Amino acid sequence: MTRQGYDSERGNAGETQQMATGGSPVLTTNHGTPISDNQNSLRAGDRGPTLLEDFILREKIFHFDHERIPERIVHARGSAAHGYFECIDPIPDLSRASLFAQKGNRIPVFARFSTVAGGAGSVDTPRDVRGFAVKFYTEDGNWDLVGNNIPVFFIQDAIKFPDLIHSVKMEADRGFPQAASAHDTFWDFVSLMPESMHMVLWAMSDRAIPRSLRMMQGFGVHTFKLVNAEGEETFVKFHWRPKLGTQSLVWDESAKLQGADNDYHRRDLWNSIATGDFPEWEFGIQTFDAATADKLPFDVLDPTKIIPEEVIPLRIIGRMVLDRNPDNHFAENEQVAFLPSNVVPGIDFTDDPLLQGRLFSYLDTQKSRLGTTNFHQIPINAPKCPFANMQRDGMMQTMVPKGRSNYEPNSLDEAGEDPGPRAIESGFRTSPQQVEGPKLRIRAESFSDHFSQARLFFRSQTESEQAHIVSAFTFELSKVELDHVRKRVLSLLRNVDEDLAAQVAEGLALELPDRAAPAQEPVDLDISDALSIQKNWTATLEGRTVGVLFDEGSDKAELDQVIKSVESAGGKAFTVAPKVGGLSLKGGKMKADGQLAGSPSVLFDAVALVLAPEAAKKLSRNGAAVAFVMDAFSHLKAIGVNEGAKTLLDRAGVEPGPGITGLDELADAATRRYWAREAEME
Numbered sequence: 001m002t003r004q005g006y007d008s009e010r011g012n013a014g015e016t017q018q019m020a021t022g023g024s025p026v027l028t029t030n031h032g033t034p035i036s037d038n039q040n041s042l043r044a045g046d047r048g049p050t051l052l053e054d055f056i057l058r059e060k061i062f063h064f065d066h067e068r069i070p071e072r073i074v075h076a077r078g079s080a081a082h083g084y085f086e087c088i089d090p091i092p093d094l095s096r097a098s099l100f101a102q103k104g105n106r107i108p109v110f111a112r113f114s115t116v117a118g119g120a121g122s123v124d125t126p127r128d129v130r131g132f133a134v135k136f137y138t139e140d141g142n143w144d145l146v147g148n149n150i151p152v153f154f155i156q157d158a159i160k161f162p163d164l165i166h167s168v169k170m171e172a173d174r175g176f177p178q179a180a181s182a183h184d185t186f187w188d189f190v191s192l193m194p195e196s197m198h199m200v201l202w203a204m205s206d207r208a209i210p211r212s213l214r215m216m217q218g219f220g221v222h223t224f225k226l227v228n229a230e231g232e233e234t235f236v237k238f239h240w241r242p243k244l245g246t247q248s249l250v251w252d253e254s255a256k257l258q259g260a261d262n263d264y265h266r267r268d269l270w271n272s273i274a275t276g277d278f279p280e281w282e283f284g285i286q287t288f289d290a291a292t293a294d295k296l297p298f299d300v301l302d303p304t305k306i307i308p309e310e311v312i313p314l315r316i317i318g319r320m321v322l323d324r325n326p327d328n329h330f331a332e333n334e335q336v337a338f339l340p341s342n343v344v345p346g347i348d349f350t351d352d353p354l355l356q357g358r359l360f361s362y363l364d365t366q367k368s369r370l371g372t373t374n375f376h377q378i379p380i381n382a383p384k385c386p387f388a389n390m391q392r393d394g395m396m397q398t399m400v401p402k403g404r405s406n407y408e409p410n411s412l413d414e415a416g417e418d419p420g421p422r423a424i425e426s427g428f429r430t431s432p433q434q435v436e437g438p439k440l441r442i443r444a445e446s447f448s449d450h451f452s453q454a455r456l457f458f459r460s461q462t463e464s465e466q467a468h469i470v471s472a473f474t475f476e477l478s479k480v481e482l483d484h485v486r487k488r489v490l491s492l493l494r495n496v497d498e499d500l501a502a503q504v505a506e507g508l509a510l511e512l513p514d515r516a517a518p519a520q521e522p523v524d525l526d527i528s529d530a531l532s533i534q535k536n537w538t539a540t541l542e543g544r545t546v547g548v549l550f551d552e553g554s555d556k557a558e559l560d561q562v563i564k565s566v567e568s569a570g571g572k573a574f575t576v577a578p579k580v581g582g583l584s585l586k587g588g589k590m591k592a593d594g595q596l597a598g599s600p601s602v603l604f605d606a607v608a609l610v611l612a613p614e615a616a617k618k619l620s621r622n623g624a625a626v627a628f629v630m631d632a633f634s635h636l637k638a639i640g641v642n643e644g645a646k647t648l649l650d651r652a653g654v655e656p657g658p659g660i661t662g663l664d665e666l667a668d669a670a671t672r673r674y675w676a677r678e679a680e681m682e
């Protein structure tokens with residue numbers, strides 16, 4: 001009898017993958033031998049020693065022992081999803097890239113969002129830059145846009161990257177802190193690198209504690225080039241804009257979330273896709289020619305600089321929708337290999353010295369992570385268009401190239417044989433560029449203004465955002481133990497903004513040191529409102545969750561009504577009660593989605609308290625219930641309250657004010673945060 005799925009002609013080439021995904025009904029070894037017992041190892045007698053002969057046990061443990069691959073040296077912790085990119089405004093005049101050629105054209109993408117400093121098992125909400133990497137599987141090959149949620153970087157030259165990363169990761173001798181920049185070595189390094197100040201300002205802003213991966217902007221950071229069919233080139237900066245609006249957490253919330261839910265961002269991304277709430281971003285470009293670049297007051301090759309949207313507006317040319325969760329975290333999220341050097345005809349690099357270094361680094365890192373030069377054959381990395389060349393063999397070659405043609409050029413066709421793939425005229429062609437100059441280790445003069453844009457960023461924020469930046473510097477520097485490092489940071493901050501420096505010094509109870517002499521005197525640039533999250537707030541409940549607290553005796557009709565109003569505003573309601581199994585309410589029974597102690601209000605964007613007076617009295621003596629309300633208040637969230645819940649509100653010290661509403665107004669109130677409360681709380 002033939003085993004199901006066996007094909008003596010084809011062998012098991014196609015089946016191997018299927019088996020791994022559960023396609024085979026029979027449990028087998030990796031070499032296909034059916035297994036009769038997966039519970040007991042082979043031993044001599046029922047209480048005797050295990051036998052070396054047990055190839056099934058040995059193979060299983062051998063494989064298990066090697067299940068981990070080296071984690072990424074940076075961006076180790078990430079969450080990813082599949083989706084598509086759709087061109088909505090074609091730009092054939094600017095680029096010949098096929099993905100921008102036709103309105104409505106959709107291509108598959110795989111996106112991965114990550115933190116930078118922590119290991120793969122670290123938490124989701126530390127203060128950190130977030131990676132925003134997208135692999136576009138175009139018909140002309142894979143284009144990887146490997147960006148961040150902050151549009152600038154700490155350093156101007158790739159040679160400083162290992163130093164930067166060593167300084168931010170756990171300290172070399174003690175192995176801590178994990179996933180945190182608030183320690184001596186990071187601040188020591190950045191304070192010795194004035195070029196980092198612009199990015200440091202972003203990292204101390206709310207941008208570094210995003211509310212959700214679905215609510216972050218993304219940036220290609222470097223200036224790239226678009227090249228059209230005539231070979232004409234245009235400079236370009238790439239941007240992603242979240243449809244749900246850009247939103248951040250407040251610091252105390254992000255710190256508490258690290259305890260409440262390590263996987264807060266990963267879970268949020270997964271759940272939203274699983275429930276059909278697909279995250280979406282607009283894709284925009286800022287384009288400019290060389291003459292415009294020359295007129296800008298900084299060098300467009302310097303990755304510590306932005307081009308304000310008020311100077312060169314964003315043109316939205318596409319959108320990305322993530323509509324499918326990975327089938328397997330390891331095979332896809334862990335094994336995906338992004339390479340800034342993956343470009344397609346129509347997109348090209350510039351001489352940004354950071355980008356130039358990255359073009360080497362990512363290819364190199366894949367060999368150490370994935371173990372073989374054939375990493376491009378792993379399904380998540382393989383192009384979805386045909387691909388062929390004369391590269392052969394190597395570890396883990398999974399393809400079986402046929403024929404004699406493994407070199408090019410060849411004339412095998414003259415003998416009637418398949419000559420293999422040939423280069424074509426329309427293939428990728430580096431945009432020609434004149435290069436001359438002495439060979440030097442030098443930084444261009446045009447890279448030396450380290451403070452003007454840091455100042456621009458700070459001054460473009462609202463008062464409350466500026467206060468957050470002051471608190472972040474104060475917090476981080478209070479964790480720094482070396483006094484001379486704190487002082488050096490303060491002396492640099494004086495070049496950014498005197499008020500900022502003075503407030504941080506005051507927060508640390510330190511005297512303001514002398515101003516550091518800048519390489520180039522900073523200038524005041526025009527404020528850019530586009531840099532502020534609060535000025536661009538999207539007031540919506542979409543993608544947001546309201547935590548609804550109830551208990552024995554709550555009015556079911558009132559509860560149903562709150563849930564309905566939240567859902568009809570596009571939000572989700574998550575019910576919380578002291579017990580999850582089902583409580584007796586006025587008008588029926590109801591189960592809770594989460595238990596109070598495990599569902600603190602940090603998990604929600606707003607809360608509703610739907611309680612009977614007796615229950616509110618009882619909960620006033622329950623620490624988790626009081627913290628539920630206090631935290632919602634101090635995290636500036638809307639709190640909807642029914643009459644019965646007032647005792648609990650009082651116990652939490654919450655007085656009437658903006659955002660403290662009746663249940664009817666909650667769905668509207670919950671679309672905002674109440675920044676003015678911060679001043680009250682000081």
Ligand code: HDE
Pocket residue numbers: 072073074075078112113114130131132133146147148153157158159161219220221222336337338354355357358361362363365366
């Ligand atoms: Fe990366 N970076 N990087 N980086 N980077 C990596 O590549 C590197 C830089 C970014 O989700 C590594 O496959 C150097 C800037 C993201 O898999 C590594 C330099 C930006 C990801 C590497 C930079 C980024 C990485 C580690 C200075 C924003 C995660 C694993 C020249 C524009 C991609 C890997 C993912 C990952 C090197 C600077 C973004 C070691 C040498 C600037 C989003 O190759």
